[in-house]
Amino acid sequence: MFDIDSIRTEFPILKRTINGKPLVYFDNAATSQTPQVVIDAIVDYYSNYNANIHRGVHTLSQEATDKYEQARIKIQKHFNAKKPYEVILTAGTTHSINIVATGFSSLLKKGDEVIVSALEHHSNIVPWQMLCERTGAILKVIPMNEEGELQMDVYDELLTAKTKVVFVNHVSNALGTINPIKEIIDKAHKFGAAVLIDGAQACPHIKPNVQELDVDFYVASAHKIYGPTGVGILYGKEEWLNKLPPYQGGGEMIKEVTFEKTTYADLPHKFEAGTPNICGGIAFGVALDYANNIGFDVIAKRENELLVYATKKLLEIEGLRIYGTSEEKTAVISFNIDGIHPYDIGVIIDKLGIAVRTGHHCAQPIMNFYKIPGTVRASFSFYNTFEEIDVFITAVKRAKMMLS
Numbered sequence: 002m003f004d005i006d007s008i009r010t011e012f013p014i015l016k017r018t019i020n021g022k023p024l025v026y027f028d029n030a031a032t033s034q035t036p037q038v039v040i041d042a043i044v045d046y047y048s049n050y051n052a053n054i055h056r057g058v059h060t061l062s063q064e065a066t067d068k069y070e071q072a073r074i075k076i077q078k079h080f081n082a083k084k085p086y087e088v089i090l091t092a093g094t095t096h097s098i099n100i101v102a103t104g105f106s107s108l109l110k111k112g113d114e115v116i117v118s119a120l121e122h123h124s125n126i127v128p129w130q131m132l133c134e135r136t137g138a139i140l141k142v143i144p145m146n147e148e149g150e151l152q153m154d155v156y157d158e159l160l161t162a163k164t165k166v167v168f169v170n171h172v173s174n175a176l177g178t179i180n181p182i183k184e185i186i187d188k189a190h191k192f193g194a195a196v197l198i199d200g201a202q203a204c205p206h207i208k209p210n211v212q213e214l215d216v217d218f219y220v221a222s223a224h225k226i227y228g229p230t231g232v233g234i235l236y237g238k239e240e241w242l243n244k245l246p247p248y249q250g251g252g253e254m255i256k257e258v259t260f261e262k263t264t265y266a267d268l269p270h271k272f273e274a275g276t277p278n279i280c281g282g283i284a285f286g287v288a289l290d291y292a293n294n295i296g297f298d299v300i301a302k303r304e305n306e307l308l309v310y311a312t313k314k315l316l317e318i319e320g321l322r323i324y325g326t327s328e329e330k331t332a333v334i335s336f337n338i339d340g341i342h343p344y345d346i347g348v349i350i351d352k353l354g355i356a357v358r359t360g361h362h363c364a365q366p367i368m369n370f371y372k373i374p375g376t377v378r379a380s381f382s383f384y385n386t387f388e389e390i391d392v393f394i395t396a397v398k399r400a401k402m403m404l405s
């Protein structure tokens with residue numbers, strides 16, 4: 002059923018060598034690799050129907066518009082949004098969060114409260130801090146525990162009638178923890194607060210159902226779901242998207258412009274000023290088709306097997322500590338070895354062809370919690386193999402020997 006050899010041939014980059022060694026790509030949490038069907042869709046767009054959308058009566062423009070709008074419907078179905086216009090195509094997760102956080106400026110007043118979690122990526126912290134500076138709203142933080150899980154009893158205490166928005170990631174990019182988002186959403190709704198879920202790290206592994214979750218906003222980036230960079234999704238419930246003011250002004254987002262007054266276009270165009278990443282949107286749809294053809298249950302099962310195997314092997318190395326030990330986690334392993342800087346391990350194993358990430362992973366509050374400067378992070382995708390993990394383990398042992 003799951004034919005790893007045939008899957009790997011679909012990703013041309015996996016044939017590469019680095020420093021004379023076969024590439025072992027374990028930096029999937031930063032960006033995933035791209036299958037040939039997605040690359041073909043990009044080439045096809047620029048080779049055959051590159052044109053600006055929504056404006057032209059000519060054939061190419063209509064072909065491009067049709068494909069782009071078909072992609073929006075694919076994305077709508079994937080996330081199970083009620084309406085296609087609840088899917089705003091953006092430049093990615095960061096852009097999507099900024100649209101919402103900036104929009105809330107007009108809805109919040111001094112003394113209102115917003116809640117974030119201790120496990121967030123800087124993308125889901127900084128735009129909200131900027132919102133608080135503009136409005137005088139107060140930022141509260143759901144703390145984490147040693148395992149890298151949110152302290153849900155403290156969340157209960159933080160929620161009050163003053164809470165207006167809660168923003169939490171679905172999966173932590175630094176630790177892999179899968180957060181209890183359904184519970185977070187339901188509890189916030191009891192207080193009338195809106196919830197934004199940052200799904201950037203969840204969507205490569207989990208197919209979210211936004212209606213079942215009853216989430217108000219859900220955001221993700223195509224480049225972590227086997228698609229291209231520079232495109233992503235902002236899902237918002239229709240009533241919320243209507244409440245928020247537009248983020249950018251420009252072409253495409255208007256109904257009528259005069260120097261006295263401009264009226265804004267309907268959804269989704271109100272939030273899609275300017276020429277979008279047309280090719281990227283189309284390729285995003287193809288990437289979702291690709292992943293759905295494999296099946297998100299198959300992907301999750303495979304990745305969990307890789308996670309269990311690698312965790313066991315890594316823990317056999319003396320002095321190695323894994324950060325983020327929740328029962329509920331995706332295939333991300335953040336670790337350090339006693340007395341060795343994570344960066345040094347990254348440099349040595351790169352010489353052996355292995356790509357991992359080192360540093361704070363855009364989540365400095367998590368590093369501060371553990372009182373460490375950073376970690377080595379290995380993150381697996383379904384196209385990785387047990388043999389690659391063996392190569393990686395040998396490399397880490399070698400780095401440890403050289404550095405201690």
Ligand SMILES: *Cc1c(COP(=O)(O)O)cnc(C)c1O
Nearest residue numbers: 093094095122124174201202222
């Ligand atoms: C990658 C990531 C982001 C940022 O995504 P961009 O594509 O860089 O905008 C935000 N949050 C999480 C959890 C991520 O993993």
